Amino acid sequence: MSRAVLSIGSNLGDRLAHLRAAVAALGDTVLVVSGVYETPPWGDADQPAYLNAAVLVADPAAGPRDWLARARAAEAAAGRTRDPERRYGPRTLDVDVIAVWDEAGQPVLSDEAELTLPHPRAHLRAFVLRPWIDIEPHGRLPGHGWLTDLLNAEPLASDALELSPRPDLALESDA
Numbered sequence: 312m313s314r315a316v317l318s319i320g321s322n323l324g325d326r327l328a329h330l331r332a333a334v335a336a337l338g339d340t341v342l343v344v345s346g347v348y349e350t351p352p353w354g355d356a357d358q359p360a361y362l363n364a365a366v367l368v369a370d371p372a373a374g375p376r377d378w379l380a381r382a383r384a385a386e387a388a389a390g391r392t393r394d395p396e397r398r399y400g401p402r403t404l405d406v407d408v409i410a411v412w413d414e415a416g417q418p419v420l421s422d423e424a425e426l427t428l429p430h431p432r433a434h435l436r437a438f439v440l441r442p443w444i445d446i447e448p449h450g451r452l453p454g455h456g457w458l459t460d461l462l463n464a465e466p467l468a469s470d471a472l473e474l475s476p477r478p479d480l481a482l483e484s485d486a
């Protein structure tokens with residue numbers, strides 16, 4: 312059983328619809344979806360606020376590259392657009408593969424440019440860790456430790472105060 316945590320984010324157009332489209336595109340691989348958070352832009356301040364969430368997915372047949380391909384397909388399904396000139400600029404939908412575990416429950420590590428695991432900036436991003444804690448309160452980011460420790464220490468603790476839970480924006484259509 313390969314398991315993965317994906318981070319989804321949107322700050323252009325109908326942000327909630329884009330997140331919902333991502334969850335729909337992941338189909339029955341989706342085990343749990345976090346709450347939705349409104350988050351200040353990270354890495355490039357001059358853009359609108361994001362909606363972010365985390366999704367736990369599983370598929371006995373999927374390898375790490377399959378999760379990347381599915382992330383890209385989910386972005387395409389939501390009509391991903393972005394400004395190619397801006398590294399951390401606005402986008403209709405971003406789906407990142409944060410971490411993958413193999414069938415034995417061991418974290419998959421990779422330093423390839425096309426798929427780096429765990430995601431090389433996940434430990435710096437409250438907008439990734441906070442939603443992930445919703446669905447795995449005792450989770451660990453491989454190589455970095457407990458999610459709650461990471462989020463409770465500076466500088467992420469300050470960033471976490473800037474995240475707004477949006478319980479009014481449910482992602483699962485049957486929620």
Ligand SMILES: Nc1ncnc2c1ncn2[C@@H]1O[C@H](COP(=O)(O)OP(=O)(O)OP(=O)(O)O)[C@@H](O)[C@H]1O
Pocket residue numbers: 379382398399405406407408409423424425426427428429430431432
């Ligand atoms: N864990 C990963 N998840 C998603 N993409 C990855 C990962 N590791 C490497 N990549 C590669 O990163 C490249 C850029 O991805 P993307 O456009 O989503 O980056 P970004 O969202 O602008 O920045 P960031 O990766 O910091 O969120 C992709 O071509 C992809 O192959």
Ligand SMILES: Nc1nc2c(c(=O)[nH]1)N=C(CO)CN2
Pocket residue numbers: 319320321350351352353354355361363398399400405438
């Ligand atoms: N709050 C927030 N900021 C970001 C996000 C995101 O999903 N949420 N994604 C980015 C892409 O690299 C850059 N900055």
